[in-house]
Amino acid sequence: MATNITWHAGLTHEERATLRNQKGATLWFTGLSASGKSTIATALEQHLLSLGLHSYRLDGDNIRFGLNKDLGFSEKDRNENIRRIGEVSKLFADSTSIALTSFISPYRADRDSARKLHEEANLPFVEIFVDIPVEVAEQRDPKGLYKKARAGEIKEFTGISAPYEEPLKPEIHIHNDKISVEEAVQQITEYLKEQKIINI
Known part of the structure; x- marks a missing residue:
């Protein structure tokens, strides 16, 4: 750990928010593989951008092909993967x-650590649980990962041979086997408006 570094103060978050006329936040999508997290996040990103809001x-x-390409899928590496993502999303x-x-x-514990990072910086953190039964995820399985996991070709696969700890109190709970992508985007957008994270 570096000890010869000094924090250099610059613009405050409030100053940036005023100049850009936008608040920052992290929307943390979590759920099983093939639950639809990325599909919903992609659609939401497009929607937010169409509203004139900068999102990424x-x-x-x-992340896995760049910043975290040195990490595998052991529990320790998964922890570090999420730790880095928490820090980057906070930025x-x-x-x-x-x-x-x-x-x-x-x-x-990893998601809670990411939340704590944001809370300490007074930044909104919205946990979004994209929830589907594992049976539905297996039926979708666009990359064939569940099939490989069942065959023993993938070790430590979440939901099959490795645990998934569901959020206890997510800000948004999406039952993605029961609603469309458009409805999920609308559900999230309405929450962001209610919480005054976005003002459009």
Whole structure:
């Protein structure tokens, strides 16, 4: 751990928010593989951008192939993966952007740590549980991962051979086997308006 560093003060979050006329926040999508997290997050990102709100989606494609390409899928590496994502999403939120993170993030303690980072910085953190039965996720299985996990080709696969700890009190609970993507986007947007995270 570096000890010879000093914090350099710059613009405050409030100053940035005033200049950009936008608040920052992190929308943390969690759920099983194939639950629809990234599909909803992508649609929501497009919707927010169409409203003139700066937003950016962080998911396995742009994190696992770059920032976190040195990490595997052991519990320790999963912990570190989520720790880094929590720090990066906090930076986006502090810049007054709306960060949408789409990761299984199976452990409550890791999600709680990401939440605490935001709370300590006085930044909104919205946990969105994209909930579907594992049987439905297996039926969807667009990448064939569940099939490989059942065959023993993938070790430590969440929902099959590794645990998924459901959120106890998510801000938003989406039953994604019962509603459309458009309805999910509307549900999230209405919440953001109610909480005055967005004012459009």
